[in-house]
Amino acid sequence: MPGLLLRTLRGENASQRPVWLMRQAGRYLPEYRALRAKKGGFLPLVYDSAAAAEITLQPIRRFGFDGAILFSDILIVPYAMGQDLQFLAGEGPHLSPRLVDTALSSLTAVPERLSPIYETVRQVRTALPADKTMLGFAGSPWTVATYMVAGEGSRDQHETRAMAYRDPAAFQAIIDAIVDVTVDYLAGQIEAGAEAVQLFDSWAGSLAPAEFERWVIAPNAAIADRIKARFPDTPVIGFPKGAGEKLPAYARETGVHAVGIDETIDPLWAAKELPAGLPVQGNLDPLLLLAGGAELERQALRVLDAFADRPHVFNLGHGIGQFTPIEHVEQLLALVRGWRG
Numbered sequence: 001m002p003g004l005l006l007r008t009l010r011g012e013n014a015s016q017r018p019v020w021l022m023r024q025a026g027r028y029l030p031e032y033r034a035l036r037a038k039k040g041g042f043l044p045l046v047y048d049s050a051a052a053a054e055i056t057l058q059p060i061r062r063f064g065f066d067g068a069i070l071f072s073d074i075l076i077v078p079y080a081m082g083q084d085l086q087f088l089a090g091e092g093p094h095l096s097p098r099l100v101d102t103a104l105s106s107l108t109a110v111p112e113r114l115s116p117i118y119e120t121v122r123q124v125r126t127a128l129p130a131d132k133t134m135l136g137f138a139g140s141p142w143t144v145a146t147y148m149v150a151g152e153g154s155r156d157q158h159e160t161r162a163m164a165y166r167d168p169a170a171f172q173a174i175i176d177a178i179v180d181v182t183v184d185y186l187a188g189q190i191e192a193g194a195e196a197v198q199l200f201d202s203w204a205g206s207l208a209p210a211e212f213e214r215w216v217i218a219p220n221a222a223i224a225d226r227i228k229a230r231f232p233d234t235p236v237i238g239f240p241k242g243a244g245e246k247l248p249a250y251a252r253e254t255g256v257h258a259v260g261i262d263e264t265i266d267p268l269w270a271a272k273e274l275p276a277g278l279p280v281q282g283n284l285d286p287l288l289l290l291a292g293g294a295e296l297e298r299q300a301l302r303v304l305d306a307f308a309d310r311p312h313v314f315n316l317g318h319g320i321g322q323f324t325p326i327e328h329v330e331q332l333l334a335l336v337r338g339w340r341g
Contacts, residue, residue: 002195003131005066005313009196009235009258009279013311015340017304018066019333020135021289023319024059025071028326031058042087046072047116053123060132062326063333067133067196068124070189072117074139074200077181078148080114082107091152098151100159104174114185118192125193136194138186140201140240141178141219148174157206164215171215179219183226190231198237198260199223205242212246213253221254228255237281241318248273263317267306279311284332286316292328297335308341 002010005018026032032055036045045051055071075093079085083095097106125134138144147153149160149171164171186197204216224236239260240250251259251274261270261282274280284303288296304314314336320329 003066003133005133006195006235008311008313009133009237010233011257011277011279011311013309013341017312017314017336017339017341018133019314019336020065020067020069021059021316021320021329022069024063024065024069025055026320027322028320028324028329029058029062031062042073043085046076049116049119049123052116052120053127056120056124057127060128063329065132067135068128069135069198070117070121070124070137070194072120072137074137074144074202075147076114076117077138077144077178077185080109080111080185081148081177081181082109083148093147093152095147095151099145099149099174100151100163104170104177109181111184114188117185118188121189121192121194133195134193136186136189136197138182138197138199140199140204140216140238141175141182141223142207142215143201143203144178144182145171145174145215146203148178157203161206161211164211175215175219179222183223186223186227187230190227190234194234196235196237196257197227198239199256201238201240201243203242204240205244209246212243213249216240216243217250217253220250220256224255224257235279239281248275251275251278258311258313260315261317265317267303271306271310274310277310279313280307281313281315283315283317286318286321286324289316289328289332290321290324292325292331296328296332300332300335301339304336304339304341 008018039045039051052071056068060068075085078095086094146157146160149163227236235257237258238254238256241262243250258279263283263285288299
């Protein structure tokens, strides 16, 4: 029998809520910090399949989350498309050459850069208890494109937004190429053992409504449709961070199986406005988990109660913070696991 998380993503509204946390495998865990100190930088960890599998499993062993999220990065796709990828201390990721300066056609694809990620999935799924769900992921095309165009992250994605206005045909070609690689990448993860996949659109909130339709909804719909055609039993979670009032349109038009909700959205509003019966995921503010205490419990109960009438995966509105105390995670898990709808 599938685990609680997978059943929920497929539409079952169980009385108990499955829980996993975005970035649950990472810097807040002492066992992760110890392994990273031993192994070195972030990208070498991602490409050491045994180490990446161990990191993916660490929060399952410690907390017993209902899902294990692959330890990797959304920029593996542009790396496989031929850009160079570096993670610089204190600066974050850098891609080169930047597509604001260089034509997409100049890149030489290196698809073998995806193979170690599939091996990580295989190793995790082999070691994972049967009732835990293996979650794969990829970045959504808009968010990935912002890094490919600008070469790095930015507050308002101005270079990418300007390029999309100035030369929409060239930008469409970038988006289409990302869609194609992403479909193959997710398919490879699923074939290796991923039972559900998530599309992270971390910068979806920077777009005007018409641009959101073109650069967020349309490419995510294309990915969801193609994954459904190849793997009809594999749920696709869409997470358009910052979508706000555009979230219901995203849910209706992309055809994803479940929608992730960030912490800026009122869960009562989302429960009312999203399509009936659609599984949702979220949406506790990660800073509440950092703070802990009575307010953490009050707000977590508010989220649980708001989504009581539909399938709900409890999660954060974004990734868990680096300095989150372990005891606050334990406090949250005790509350969620004790809740009954």
